[in-house]
Amino acid sequence: MADKNRYRIALFIPYLEGDDYNELLWQSINKKCISLDIDLYIFPSRNLNDNSSHKFVFNEIFSFFNKNLFDGVIISASAISTYIGQQEFEKHANNLLNIPIVNISYNNIKTTSVGVDNTLAMNMIMDHLVNVHSFKKFSYLSGPASNPESINRLESIKIYCKNNNLELLNNNIFWGDFTVNNLEETLYPLYHKGKIEVDVLVCANDSMAAGAIDLLKNKGFKIPEDIAVTGFDDSNAAIFQNPKITTIRQPLEELANKSVELIYAKLTGNTQINHILIEPILKIRNSCGCSKVEDSESKVFKLFMKTKTHITRRNDFEKLLSSEDLLQLTSNLRQFFSKNSIHSYFLLLKNMYTQSNDIQLLLGCRENKYIACGENYCSFAEGDFIPENLLPKKNRITMVTLPLVSFNKFYGFLLIEEAIEDKTFYEDTLVNLTSTLTNVLSLKELRETHKLLVESEKLAFLGNLVSGLAHEINTPIGVTLTAATFLSDIIRDLEGHYKNDILTKTIVEHFFENSKRSLSLINDNIDSTIKLINRFKSMSANSDYELNSVFDIVLLISSTSQKEIATYNKRVELNLDLPPIVIVNSYSGIISHIIRSLVSNSMIHGFKNMEQGSITISLKNVEDNIEIIYSDNGLSCTDNQILKIFNPFFTTQRAFGHTGLGLTIIYNLIKNKLMGNIYAYLKDEKLHFKITIPQNIA
Numbered sequence: 001m002a003d004k005n006r007y008r009i010a011l012f013i014p015y016l017e018g019d020d021y022n023e024l025l026w027q028s029i030n031k032k033c034i035s036l037d038i039d040l041y042i043f044p045s046r047n048l049n050d051n052s053s054h055k056f057v058f059n060e061i062f063s064f065f066n067k068n069l070f071d072g073v074i075i076s077a078s079a080i081s082t083y084i085g086q087q088e089f090e091k092h093a094n095n096l097l098n099i100p101i102v103n104i105s106y107n108n109i110k111t112t113s114v115g116v117d118n119t120l121a122m123n124m125i126m127d128h129l130v131n132v133h134s135f136k137k138f139s140y141l142s143g144p145a146s147n148p149e150s151i152n153r154l155e156s157i158k159i160y161c162k163n164n165n166l167e168l169l170n171n172n173i174f175w176g177d178f179t180v181n182n183l184e185e186t187l188y189p190l191y192h193k194g195k196i197e198v199d200v201l202v203c204a205n206d207s208m209a210a211g212a213i214d215l216l217k218n219k220g221f222k223i224p225e226d227i228a229v230t231g232f233d234d235s236n237a238a239i240f241q242n243p244k245i246t247t248i249r250q251p252l253e254e255l256a257n258k259s260v261e262l263i264y265a266k267l268t269g270n271t272q273i274n275h276i277l278i279e280p281i282l283k284i285r286n287s288c289g290c291s292k293v294e295d296s297e298s299k300v301f302k303l304f305m306k307t308k309t310h311i312t313r314r315n316d317f318e319k320l321l322s323s324e325d326l327l328q329l330t331s332n333l334r335q336f337f338s339k340n341s342i343h344s345y346f347l348l349l350k351n352m353y354t355q356s357n358d359i360q361l362l363l364g365c366r367e368n369k370y371i372a373c374g375e376n377y378c379s380f381a382e383g384d385f386i387p388e389n390l391l392p393k394k395n396r397i398t399m400v401t402l403p404l405v406s407f408n409k410f411y412g413f414l415l416i417e418e419a420i421e422d423k424t425f426y427e428d429t430l431v432n433l434t435s436t437l438t439n440v441l442s443l444k445e446l447r448e449t450h451k452l453l454v455e456s457e458k459l460a461f462l463g464n465l466v467s468g469l470a471h472e473i474n475t476p477i478g479v480t481l482t483a484a485t486f487l488s489d490i491i492r493d494l495e496g497h498y499k500n501d502i503l504t505k506t507i508v509e510h511f512f513e514n515s516k517r518s519l520s521l522i523n524d525n526i527d528s529t530i531k532l533i534n535r536f537k538s539m540s541a542n543s544d545y546e547l548n549s550v551f552d553i554v555l556l557i558s559s560t561s562q563k564e565i566a567t568y569n570k571r572v573e574l575n576l577d578l579p580p581i582v583i584v585n586s587y588s589g590i591i592s593h594i595i596r597s598l599v600s601n602s603m604i605h606g607f608k609n610m611e612q613g614s615i616t617i618s619l620k621n622v623e624d625n626i627e628i629i630y631s632d633n634g635l636s637c638t639d640n641q642i643l644k645i646f647n648p649f650f651t652t653q654r655a656f657g658h659t660g661l662g663l664t665i666i667y668n669l670i671k672n673k674l675m676g677n678i679y680a681y682l683k684d685e686k687l688h689f690k691i692t693i694p695q696n697i698a
Contacts, residue, residue: 008039013076028256040398072100072263100266114258114276121248121280122156135199139172143204180211196227206231206238224289240496244285317432330363343368344392349412402430406438483521554578560592564599577618585696606634628691
């Protein structure tokens, strides 16, 4: 317990912003916790068993969650466990937490729950469709078969149809995943005949309903004349679709209040109530055939104002994005949080350069008092997310935990006090801090690599790489990301205005003004980045090679490979499958460099710990191109390694002083100087390189 008078609970929820369901849910839970003087720690995760790399890495939050810090947990169960079944969810919850739990949405499992009455909800929709519109033939677009709510809603419709002699055939039940993914394939049996043989498509949520409407309209069908469509959740997707979607509203504020009241009851000894069902609300619009049109102006205005805050806050993040190292980042973060009146925060990073899962406290502030961390930081072992003695205690607090994840890379967490009414602040902070960390840590790796480059005579011409990148790479990439995100938001908002016939001159003028600013920022910063990349390319491609000339490439490959082999103290057999003579107009110095580098790669890596081996080089004309196949019988590489083989600084022998730039330079020479292609592949468990270059480069 946080102190003798105050409980501390954790909330696991998939998204903080951009998702109507979760955004309103966590804000309502927070209000209730404030009224009951309960500390709330919010942990945005992603769907369990969602194996897409970004979401999978996002769930590192579960690995570091310390149940000993909390008295109880609330889980937004239906969203987090979309891809797992009921038993798997129960197992996960019990194994992970083993403390009082209240789940929101699942009302038929062992854990204590608060949820909407799905059976009543589907009966309400069906009563309306049957009694008002006299529909008799039904189809259903379900969520995943593993999701209990999805199954519950389907079973409710099946029972209703059976009891009322209505038609719901198995071939009219379609299985989706609560998103618009693969809907064209999923719903193909519904529309492929050119006519639809059912009256209505009942969907398990609004997102799929909106996607189904767009799909069917694109196929030439009219909604609701040819087929009616209904949804579930009453999200923005229902309001902004054309036609607006008849749906079920879940009373989220009531769900939130009951979940907090129930966990509070469990913590204070009242264990009698385990399940609470809340009555849903039927929202009738015109996707079912009704003429009712709901005014969406307030929601449009809310989205417009939210978008506006993104651009006004952009300047606040520019200084953060300009950070060139961790020291400067922490300094800029302190100023940023101070400006926004954030009094408690903790930046915890994973060690990027070891296999350890330790989390290190890089920057900490508790109730306006900074925590000294020192150069080596304070290391917290896995499973001990943050020590009890560092957490705020004096005043009631809400803390938001932001997992710092970029693509498939996990950097750590930011714990930040919830003290700003504008809820877009936290997602904006997450995006910009993650972008900054990506730049800063990449630069740190480049600086470490620079030490190795200086020691390597063959790659000394890259000695100025890091200083040039460090000065320029941070700001343009970060600002471009922020501007592109904002531009995407305002385009989506404008589309919503257009679909709902609420475009005004003021809205369009604001759109043009903000679009021009965003595009100007994007263009300027992309231009800066392109100049930087071109500089890097020119160094990698070694622009000092002589101009192209006419020469016999067969003689060049033969003599170059033999001379390079002779420089190593190894017995290597050279097998050349070359035609007598092939005249090309190209860069002889570059081709010579490529052959020497490939032979050197074989000698150093392929024939490591081997005294003898063989190299095979073949060449043939393919139309107007030259195709070269290079291979050896030395050590090969794994499928995973071959995907990274041309990446800068990728090497399996860094400990032996190798920098991993040789194949990168070859790649750039072939692509940028010879205007050709190279790719690596495994054949007979041996590494092969296939090079294709034009015979005449003039």
